[in-house]
Amino acid sequence: MIIHFQQHFLVCSLVSRKKMSPKSERGGIHKGCGYYGNPAWQGFCSKCWREEYHKARQKQIQEDWELAERLQREEEEAFASSQSSQGTQSLTFSKFKTRKVTTVKKFFSASSRVGSKKEIQEAKAPSPSINRQTSIETDRVSKEFIEFLKTFHKTGQEIYKQTKLFLEGMHYKRDLSIEEQSECAQDFYHNVAERMQTRGKVPPERVEKIMDQIEKYIMTRLYKHVFCPETTDDEKKDLAIQKRIRALRWVTPQMLCVPVNEDIPEVSDMVVKAITDIIEMDSKRVPRDKLACITKCSKHIFNAIKITKNEPASADDFLPTLIYIVLKGNPPRLQSNIQYITRFCNPSRLMTGEDGYYFTNLCCAVAFIEKLDAQSLNLSQEDFDRYMSGQTSPRKQEAESWSPDACLGVKQMYKNLDLLSQLNERQERIVNEAKKLEKDLIDWTDGITREVQDIVEKYPLEIKPPNQPLAAIDSENIENDKLPPPLQPQVYAG
Numbered sequence: 280m281i282i283h284f285q286q287h288f289l290v291c292s293l294v295s296r297k298k299m300s301p302k303s304e305r306g307g308i309h310k311g312c313g314y315y316g317n318p319a320w321q322g323f324c325s326k327c328w329r330e331e332y333h334k335a336r337q338k339q340i341q342e343d344w345e346l347a348e349r350l351q352r353e354e355e356e357a358f359a360s361s362q363s364s365q366g367t368q369s370l371t372f373s374k375f376k377t378r379k380v381t382t383v384k385k386f387f388s389a390s391s392r393v394g395s396k397k398e399i400q401e402a403k404a405p406s407p408s409i410n411r412q413t414s415i416e417t418d419r420v421s422k423e424f425i426e427f428l429k430t431f432h433k434t435g436q437e438i439y440k441q442t443k444l445f446l447e448g449m450h451y452k453r454d455l456s457i458e459e460q461s462e463c464a465q466d467f468y469h470n471v472a473e474r475m476q477t478r479g480k481v482p483p484e485r486v487e488k489i490m491d492q493i494e495k496y497i498m499t500r501l502y503k504h505v506f507c508p509e510t511t512d513d514e515k516k517d518l519a520i521q522k523r524i525r526a527l528r529w530v531t532p533q534m535l536c537v538p539v540n541e542d543i544p545e546v547s548d549m550v551v552k553a554i555t556d557i558i559e560m561d562s563k564r565v566p567r568d569k570l571a572c573i574t575k576c577s578k579h580i581f582n583a584i585k586i587t588k589n590e591p592a593s594a595d596d597f598l599p600t601l602i603y604i605v606l607k608g609n610p611p612r613l614q615s616n617i618q619y620i621t622r623f624c625n626p627s628r629l630m631t632g633e634d635g636y637y638f639t640n641l642c643c644a645v646a647f648i649e650k651l652d653a654q655s656l657n658l659s660q661e662d663f664d665r666y667m668s669g670q671t672s673p674r675k676q677e678a679e680s681w682s683p684d685a686c687l688g689v690k691q692m693y694k695n696l697d698l699l700s701q702l703n704e705r706q707e708r709i710v711n712e713a714k715k716l717e718k719d720l721i722d723w724t725d726g727i728t729r730e731v732q733d734i735v736e737k738y739p740l741e742i743k744p745p746n747q748p749l750a751a752i753d754s755e756n757i758e759n760d761k762l763p764p765p766l767q768p769q770v771y772a773g
Contacts, residue, residue: 347440355425416564417499424496431489434479441471442493446500457508461622464501468494468625487627494625495565502564505623507615516614523648524609529672534656535599540587549583552576554608561611566624569616570634577637580604602644617642671704 428435445467452460472490475481481489498505507513532539541547556576563569580600584592610616620638621629629635647655653663665671 343440344436347436350443351425351436351439420496420499424492427492434475434481437479438471438475438489438493441467442497446497449497449501453504457505457511457622460505464497464623465626472627490625490627491567494567494623498565498623501623506564506619507612511618513612513615513618517612520613520645520649521609521611524606526667527606527648527651529666530603530606530651530656531673532603534658534673535603537600537603538588538592538596539583539600539603543586546583546586549579549586550604550607553579553583553604557604557608557610560616566620567628567634569620570624570628570638573637573641574634576604577601577633577640598640598643601640602647605641605644605648613645617645671707 425439428439431438449460449463452463455463468490471493472486475486475489476483507517532541539546539550541550553576556572556579560569560572563572577597580597581592584596584600588596605613629638653660656663658666662673666673
């Protein structure tokens with residue numbers, strides 16, 4: 280992005296300084312080499328245009344270096360004068376800022392480049408970020424950034440110049456979507472890091488330190504405009520996850536198989552520190568500082584597991600405990616912080632190192648909480664629904680630890696209360712089941728009655744009179760005496 284901006288600036292400057300001849304406007308033959316010229320290249324052919332462009336670019340780069348060095352000297356003088364005289368600090372800084380605004384306005388004025396009327400008006404208008412009185416934290420970060428770059432000499436001056444150009448460019452891109460602004464920031468990180476490694480020959484470990492300072496410097500200024508912007512649904516997601524976590528306040532460590540015993544004082548302190556760190560993440564502006572809070576929280580979790588189990592913690596123990604910490608702490612604007620880190624953090628930090636590992640686990644924990652169901656906690660759907668609705672809460676599965684000199688009556692009282700609670704839950708379950716059975720029986724009876732009625736209406740019963748009895752076969756035979764006698768069995772001797 281920065282490279283394209285510089286090229287556009289150089290081309291516009293070259294166009295404003297050269298006057299096209301009538302012959303070049305017509306696209307005639309260029310006198311220098313005899314080839315046909317192009318009006319878009321000020322009458323030059325492609326070869327001559329590249330040569331002229333290269334010369335103008337080298338000249339502009341030299342002017343940019345001089346401007347950056349002059350700005351650097353002015354800031355150093357202003358800072359030195361503020362240290363020597365505290366009484367005139369505000370006046371000195373005001374004068375320095377006026378000079379700086381004037382210089383930047385000249386650098387981006389209409390005389391140095393040709394553009395549309397809208398672009399010229401925007402270039403003449405000072406940036407609101409420059410006119411606005413900077414906060415104490417912004418001043419502190421600026422001074423730290425300048426002092427840090429002093430140790431890199433020319434490389435530091437180039438970095439400072441590129442960073443300033445990026446911030447000015449981001450001011451005119453606030454109307455873009457947050458995804459497009461994120462791509463601009465990621466491209467800037469990549470280009471600066473690659474330029475330091477290829478041109479500046481800076482070692483990778485120093486590049487990482489420089490990129491951390493650059494991220495801190497630019498995101499301190501952009502935080503107000505890019506964190507939870509109104510054009511996204513980040514705030515809606517924050518409210519949804521907070522409501523979800525409040526509804527899951529009944530989840531116990533035993534349900535998540537958390538290997539942490541909060542009855543141990545040291546473990547309890549570690550849990551409190553982990554919750555504090557995850558909540559403190561929202562108060563930070565820089566993505567790297569937010570990641571540092573997640574890392575500290577995770578390390579406290581590992582220490583709590585180690586103290587409880589008397590052995591190093593594993594990844595299988597860490598993730599359930601992190602989920603429990605998030606449920607217990609309910610960090611503010613959790614989704615907005617995750618999206619902010621994803622969009623504007625240095626990509627090398629997210630892809631490697633312990634910060635990236637812990638951040639990935641936090642994202643997994645949030646996704647688990649959003650999809651948490653009865654099966655995840657080894658509960659029946661009925662119990663899960665009753666816990667979520669607040670009708671009841673799960674009883675403690677572990678008996679409270681009593682000191683040896685505790686009163687036996689108090690122990691028995693707590694046992695009886697526990698038994699009563701269990702009986703009450705069983706009674707409620709039986710009553711609900713009985714009501715459900717009664718309703719099922721009534722529904723079944725009504726259903727059978729309706730079915731019988733439908734069959735009767737469809738096939739009505741017709742009652743016919745009884746038929747007369749059948750007469751005997753020989754009842755009408757009046758000549759029975761004329762019939763032959765029946766056959767009699769005969770015995771033959773043998």
